[in-house]
Amino acid sequence: MMKGLWDRETVALMLLAAYMPLALFWIWFGGGAALATLWIAVLCLAFWNFVFLLARAQPPSVAAVVTALAIAMLAPEGLGALRLVLGISFGVVMGELVFGGWGRNVVNPATVTLSFLGFGFPGYGWPGFDDPVVWAAFPAALIGVATGIMPAAVLGGALLVAGAALVLGAPVAEVAPAAWIVLVLLVVDPVTSASTSLGRWLNGGAYAGLVVFFATGWSGAAPVQMAIAAALLTSLATPLLDEIAITLWIAKRRRRHGRN
Amino acid sequence: MTARTAFWTTLTDPLIRQNPVTLQILGICSALAVTTSLATALTMSVSLTVVLTLAAGVISLIRRHIPDTIRLIVQIVIVASLVIVIDQILQAYFAQISRALSVYVGLITTNCLVLGRTEAYARYHPPLPSMVDAFGNGLGYSLVLIIIGAIRELFGRGQLFGHQVLPLADAGGWFTPLSLMLLAPSAFFLLGGLVWAVRSVRPEQVEAPEFAPPPRPEAAE
Numbered sequence: 001m002m003k004g005l006w007d008r009e010t011v012a013l014m015l016l017a018a019y020m021p022l023a024l025f026w027i028w029f030g031g032g033a034a035l036a037t038l039w040i041a042v043l044c045l046a047f048w049n050f051v052f053l054l055a056r057a058q059p060p061s062v063a064a065v066v067t068a069l070a071i072a073m074l075a076p077e078g079l080g081a082l083r084l085v086l087g088i089s090f091g092v093v094m095g096e097l098v099f100g101g102w103g104r105n106v107v108n109p110a111t112v113t114l115s116f117l118g119f120g121f122p123g124y125g126w127p128g129f130d131d132p133v134v135w136a137a138f139p140a141a142l143i144g145v146a147t148g149i150m151p152a153a154v155l156g157g158a159l160l161v162a163g164a165a166l167v168l169g170a171p172v173a174e175v176a177p178a179a180w181i182v183l184v185l186l187v188v189d190p191v192t193s194a195s196t197s198l199g200r201w202l203n204g205g206a207y208a209g210l211v212v213f214f215a216t217g218w219s220g221a222a223p224v225q226m227a228i229a230a231a232l233l234t235s236l237a238t239p240l241l242d243e244i245a246i247t248l249w250i251a252k253r254r255r256r257h258g259r260n
Numbered sequence: 261m262t263a264r265t266a267f268w269t270t271l272t273d274p275l276i277r278q279n280p281v282t283l284q285i286l287g288i289c290s291a292l293a294v295t296t297s298l299a300t301a302l303t304m305s306v307s308l309t310v311v312l313t314l315a316a317g318v319i320s321l322i323r324r325h326i327p328d329t330i331r332l333i334v335q336i337v338i339v340a341s342l343v344i345v346i347d348q349i350l351q352a353y354f355a356q357i358s359r360a361l362s363v364y365v366g367l368i369t370t371n372c373l374v375l376g377r378t379e380a381y382a383r384y385h386p387p388l389p390s391m392v393d394a395f396g397n398g399l400g401y402s403l404v405l406i407i408i409g410a411i412r413e414l415f416g417r418g419q420l421f422g423h424q425v426l427p428l429a430d431a432g433g434w435f436t437p438l439s440l441m442l443l444a445p446s447a448f449f450l451l452g453g454l455v456w457a458v459r460s461v462r463p464e465q466v467e468a469p470e471f472a473p474p475p476r477p478e479a480a481e
Contacts, residue, residue: 056409083436090449094449098456116440119437119439119440119443119445120438120439120440120441121436121439122439
């Protein structure tokens with residue numbers, strides 16, 4: 001215990017534990033096909049982590065399993081192994097491993113993979129989710145927030161904006177289940193979500209705002225597709241949101257104390 | 261003998277060692293825009309190489325007479341005149357490709373690669389070395405364009421120069437086109453991958469790191 005309990009792998013394992021209810025319900029309803037997709041994703045991720053371990057001495061992370069789960073759950077249906085492996089290789093290498101592995105990436109590798117698959121193979125349908133799987137995301141989020149690995153403020157910001165949209169009568173009922181699962185699986189990822197308090201509220205709000213925007217204006221897109229596009233754009237904007245929060249904090253300090 | 265070696269170095273240096281696109285990241289706007297097919301990439305490469313070589317020759321000829329204060333205007337006027345000639349030739353003899361290239365031939369005028377070479381090299385060197393240097397840079401640009409154009413057309417449509425190379429799944433083959441390859445982001449990814457590959461082979465091109473990572477905790481103890 002020289003370095004304490006909370007290192008990177010503890011966070012990854014807690015994240016995995018938090019996603020267990022969601023994963024188990026999804027496998028229960030998806031059956032063998034779901035397991036096969038998950039297995040391909042895990043193998044492909046393990047291979048690339050191993051390559052970067054040998055080439056750049058980057059320690060692999062258990063978080064790869066979490067990424068694999070997110071990819072397997074949200075990937076377009078009927079892609080086949082070859083296209084799935086192509087998409088995962090691109091997303092994981094370009095989204096995470098070239099930056100130095102899990103913890104140093106700017107965008108979630110699962111988000112990059114899914115966007116790549118969506119743009120690259122537009123002919124394939126996006127998955128839908130059974131109601132119990134959607135409900136299973138609640139205990140997942142609860143465990144994540146209770147153990148402190150998922151930022152509660154991101155969830156709070158997203159639910160606040162979603163609630164406001166619901167009150168104002170935006171047509172979000174159809175997109176809500178998929179958006180909720182994407183929020184829990186991709187957006188609240190502890191690495192790529194915002195890391196300041198205000199930034200987290202803005203992060204969640206931006207995600208929900210984009211989902212509502214797509215739901216009202218983007219005709220012909222599947223709910224999961226809208227949610228993933230929103231997640232990608234949000235994760236690209238996240239450093240900016242953190243920057244805004246820090247700038248505001250510095251300005252406030254300067255007003256109070258007359259200096260930095 | 262030494263003169264010949266110098267010419268040879270001037271010509272071959274910009275191919276990989278000093279490649280204007282992968283090392284200096286110049287002229288990438290057009291490199292990204294026209295590489296959806298090999299035919300347009302090749303036409304663009306030839307047009308740019310011709311314009312660059314002739315412009316370098318002309319500017320080098322009058323390099324002692326160009327006033328420093330208006331040198332950019334003079335250079336752009338020369339480049340623009342050459343571009344208009346090339347554009348007219350393309351419209352006359354290769355109407356289809358000219359339509360596919362749309363404004364990008366005209367935009368050779370503002371291509372940073374052209375102005376970069378005339379400004380950095382042709383203004384200080386006699387016509388022959390200038391033209392050799394410009395031709396070499398044109399070839400380096402062409403090399404990158406053709407590589408990226410070939411990859412994008414092959415994986416985006418399964419074709420090369422419009423001939424079906426990989427049998428499409430729609431027509432009974434096995435290849436499903438990757439539509440992403442025909443969109444602009446894929447050119448960024450491919451160019452990034454190409455730069456990465458070149459710099460892995462030639463580590464001297466790698467830029468110095470901007471930040472040093474913090475020391476690891478176990479090392480500090």
